[in-house]
Amino acid sequence: MGRAEASRLVSRAPDGNRLGRQPRVVRRAADRARDLDGDQPKPKPKPKKRTPQSTVDTTTPLQPPPSLLVGATLADPSQATLAAQAGLRIVRVNVTWPQGAAAPDPTVLASLQQLGSADTIVGLTASPLPVDDAGRTALAQYAAALAANVQTLHALVLAPPATSATAPSYVAAFEAIRSVLPDAPLGIPIDGNAAPVATLTATVGLDANVIMFRPAPAPGKSLWTLADLSRVEDAFPDAPIVIDGAPAPVATTLKTMACGSTVSAILLDRLSDATRASFLATLHMAERGTFVCPGATVEALPYEIQYPTSLAQPLAVSLNCNRDCLYLVTLDRGDGRPVVARRGQLTGGPASPLTKVVLPNAKLAAGSYRLDVRIVARVNPGPVAKYLSPPLPAG
Secondary structure: OOHHHHHHOOOOOOOOOOEEOOOOOOOOOHHHHHHOOOOOOOOOOOOOOOOEEOHHHHOOOOOOOOOOEEEOOOOOHHHHHHHHOOOOOEEEEEEOOOOOOOOHHHHHHHHHOOOOOEEEEEEEOOOOOOOOHHHHHHHHHHHHHHOOOOOOOEEEEEEEEOOOOOOHHHHHHHHHHHOOOOOOOOOEEEEEOOOOHHHHHHOOOOOOEEEEEOOOOOOOOOOOOHHHHHHHHHHHHOOOOEOOOOOOOHHHHHHHHHHHHHOEEEOOOOHHOOOOOHHHHHHHHHHHOOOOOOOOOOOOOOEEEEEEOOOOOOOOOEEOOOOOOEEEEEEEEOOOOOEEEEEEEOOOOOOOOEEEEEEEOOOOOEEEEEEEEEEEOOOOOOOOOEEEEEOOOOO
């Protein structure tokens, strides 16, 4: 499909235009750990490909689309208000475990309860790690109390990263936390500045939902930079990756990640860096998918589509997109021919609200009709995503 054709959304996209994530082959832990060592530069990570799926009949729930979240580490939970005012969608707070404590101080829990609606990563630092069952039980109970007091927990990350020396204690502590939080999102940190191979070798078999990767600012012996992101992806193919500390220049890193990576979020080290007016403009471009990326094509996907339950006119469909998108909404007869249509564009991204698209009134003959929604990315347009409503009878 040509760029002009995609931007106009004129031609009908055949079934199979909507592409789904290509399943990645999950290797055994021992296989993934093998060959992680080495200091040769790695190629830049490539965007995950999508393989054809059939047209989505939205009597089936929509799958959450990928979004790039950008935020910062907070020096104190009280900074959450400033982060929200700046429009940051994800924040990180760090909590240190008092050795042997089974419950956080009430003031710590009260501060976590004030974090608001932004996705929150809680970095739980346990140094030293517990070395016996009693200590691990206390740590797990402490972690569970933290998780219970965060409204929108993106992940609870056990820190510091595992090393060759701490690997057995780290694994045992992580598994103790998992035993009391079987369904909570847990994360593993990987520091590209500090023996990342040892960390991956120690943790590659753990049940981690999120990987926090801190890239080294420059290449060096036994260091991993953003160019080594593919190594982390290969070791944890099913876990979203968060960049923990964007290398300078931050704006350039943000554009690179938005154009050609599979990371789910980027965290800056300081809130002040993420709230500068010049950076916020770059941030919103990344979240909305409006960077021009030469040679790249992307798919716009909806967070939600709301259809009418009858053919009472005027008919309206409400939708939003994970990136700036163009849409075409038609009311189709049973044979697939459109009766009326409306096209336009939406501002997308994690903050995009539902927008009501109202179709022109039309005289409808007796029969069955369906609403057909098609969207495509406004910038770097890729495949058209097509969604059909349940059948609606007339007459």
